[in-house]
Amino acid sequence: MTSSNQPKRFYKKAGIEPIDGGWTVALDGRTIKTPGRAALTLPSERLAKAVAAEWNAQEEHIDLLAMHLTRLANVAIDRTEETRDDMADELARYCETDLICHIAETPDELAESEESHWAPVRDWAGDTLGVNLVSVVGIVASPQPDASLNAARDHALGLDVFRLTGLVYGAGLYGSALLALAVEQEAMSAEDAYEVSRIDEAWQAEHWGEDAEAKAATENKRLEAKALGVWFRALA
Incomplete structure (x- = not known):
């Protein structure tokens, strides 16, 4: 995916917050949801910090394909239990x-x-x-x-x-x-x-x-x- 069709970075900072069942990532204080619109509930603070680091590492555009932890988390939450x-x-x-x-x-x-x-x-x-x-x-x-x-x-x-x-x-x-x-x-x-x-x-x-x-x-x-x-x- 080239920068021309990558979404522009729209937030200043990614952080983590406790949530029912674990931890989540927040972009400028707004918590992330998965593509399936579920809460991005991560089982450990360490994983939440690692996912937040991916978001903080993005530059002018967001390279979703390179955000491996975020993608794994989305699959785990949206798809794995059903499949x-x-x-x-x-x-x-x-x-x-x-x-x-x-x-x-x-x-x-x-x-x-x-x-x-x-x-x-x-x-x-x-x-x-x-x-x-x-x-x-x-x-x-x-x-x-x-x-x-x-x-x-x-x-x-x-x-x-x-x-x-x-x-x-x-x-x-x-x-x-x-x-x-x-x-x-x-x-x-x-x-x-x-x-x-x-x-x-x-x-x-x-x-x-x-x-x-x-x-x-x-x-x-x-x-x-x-x-x-x-x-x-x-x-x-």
């Missing part, structure tokens, strides 16, 4: 084709790097959550155990709307349910999980180069991962 079952199913689908279950066929150097970073996460998910996924060499997925898919789904269904929103968002960002689960469970930082998810991409860039568009996309995803880390730390 909880669908989101749990989505997490299970990520398990079926989880990035860190697909080891490169060649070269050996890349495959070894992937396994050294990915195998511990797979082991952690199996030991901690009962999500034991089968790894393969190559891109053709192996059928995953129903018990593991059900364990991932049940875990998702047991989360509050804010944690569930962050979890499914992370699975999409990483291409991996297991990395997202590790972040949600504080077994791994969101930033480290992103770097682990792009081992193949980083290897390709190191050996064959990377164009400006790809670099920009990587940096944007790093910002998303950083925001996701703030999100989960604020929910802790």
Whole structure:
């Protein structure tokens, strides 16, 4: 979204206020509502401060696409409870084709790097959550155990709307349910999980180069991962 079609900043300062059920953000004293016209009720003061910081960071125009925490909060409040079952199913689908279950066929150097970073996460998910996924060499997925898919789904269904929103968002960002689960469970930082998810991409860039568009996309995803880390730390 370019500045020509971004809304102009219409407030001087974003602050936080206590509200029934938690905290909210106020722009020049006027509290924010979600796109669904619900109160922007956040579960912790820390998260409210982080969302307010996004609003304070806006310049002449408001870049809504770059306000990752605000967008996550809107989804959590407006949509997640109604789509909880669908989101749990989505997490299970990520398990079926989880990035860190697909080891490169060649070269050996890349495959070894992937396994050294990915195998511990797979082991952690199996030991901690009962999500034991089968790894393969190559891109053709192996059928995953129903018990593991059900364990991932049940875990998702047991989360509050804010944690569930962050979890499914992370699975999409990483291409991996297991990395997202590790972040949600504080077994791994969101930033480290992103770097682990792009081992193949980083290897390709190191050996064959990377164009400006790809670099920009990587940096944007790093910002998303950083925001996701703030999100989960604020929910802790």
